[in-house]
């Protein structure tokens with residue numbers, strides 16, 4: 240997949256473009272449908288599938304105070320879009336100038352740069368200054384300018400409408416299993432192992448510590464059954480997200496005790512998949528109480544793996 244970080248004229252080089260339009264935070268199952276349809280219709284046309292999206296959330300420019308936490312990083316978004324088989328990703332910054340484009344100017348920009356044959360959007364796609372452009376306007380303009388617009392129907396899971404807003408709420412409420420259903424994959428965070436208070440080894444439960452990137456939606460403080468990927472190996476683990484209130488500790492972080500593992504992991508890149516919420520973070524009166532609770536947490540996590548991983 241070719242990734243372009245600024246608006247580029249593609250129409251001359253690629254005569255039959257299909258373009259999926261959207262912010263696509265999370266690349267959830269609804270987004271995946273829209274993007275996959277673009278890939279399919281490009282194949283039918285013997286053309287080129289393009290995703291046109293922004294590298295920053297439009298609200299970060301329109302109303303920064305209302306800009307939501309992001310479900311995934313930009314790098315992960317690019318990787319997920321690539322996996323869907325897209326040919327070209329236009330991942331361009333949403334700027335103050337872009338904000339001022341009217342709906343018809345935005346359509347004109349698409350025509351001038353891409354001249355698409357087919358446009359794919361979700362049902363709640365609005366565009367142009369003050370979100371004046373509607374899916375219907377795109378359809379009508381297509382009749383005039385020679386493109387078709389496909390509005391993908393709303394995707395539901397058990398009567399729940401899939402949306403980035405709902406997924407963010409689920410993640411920050413610790414409902415990671417429900418969020419995974421709407422994302423089509425587990426809630427995943429990545430980081431490098433940093434040094435902590437070196438207390439874990441004394442408790443008998445060493446934990447890799449990961450910092451929390453600002454701006455990302457992180458599961459609410461608590462204990463979770465997780466899977467980890469370190470280099471090419473997969474492990475089961477038990478994570479605590481929080482501030483270690485038992486020890487009047489410092490900043491919020493993610494820590495994971497890896498089951499059946501020993502070794503030095505400082506500095507390693509780690510991927511953590513949050514599978515299931517086990518309990519909330521608590522303040523214990525002493526480290527013995529915390530230790531015996533962690534032993535119970537591990538039993539709960541193992542039960543979870545046995546049922547979910549078929550072991």
Ligand SMILES: Cc1cc2nc3c(=O)[nH]c(=O)nc-3n(C[C@H](O)[C@H](O)[C@H](O)COP(=O)(O)O)c2cc1C
Pocket residue numbers: 434435436437438439440442444445446447448462477478479482483484485486494495496519520521522523529533536
């Ligand atoms: C499964 C698990 C559950 C935990 N639950 C709590 C908790 O409820 N309250 C708390 O204060 N700390 C909790 N912790 C965090 C421990 O306090 C922390 O791992 C320990 O202090 C070691 O910190 P260190 O890695 O900085 O050395 C938990 C850790 C694990 C691995």
Ligand SMILES: Nc1ncnc2c1ncn2[C@@H]1O[C@H](COP(=O)(O)OP(=O)(O)O)[C@@H](O)[C@H]1O
Pocket residue numbers: 432433434435436437438439440441444445446447448495496497498499500501502503504505
């Ligand atoms: N099973 C394990 N799970 C997590 N980390 C482990 C494990 N075994 C060894 N380690 C190592 O021990 C370190 C954690 O020990 P800990 O005493 O908690 O120190 P810190 O406070 O620096 O995290 C990890 O960074 C890793 O290098």
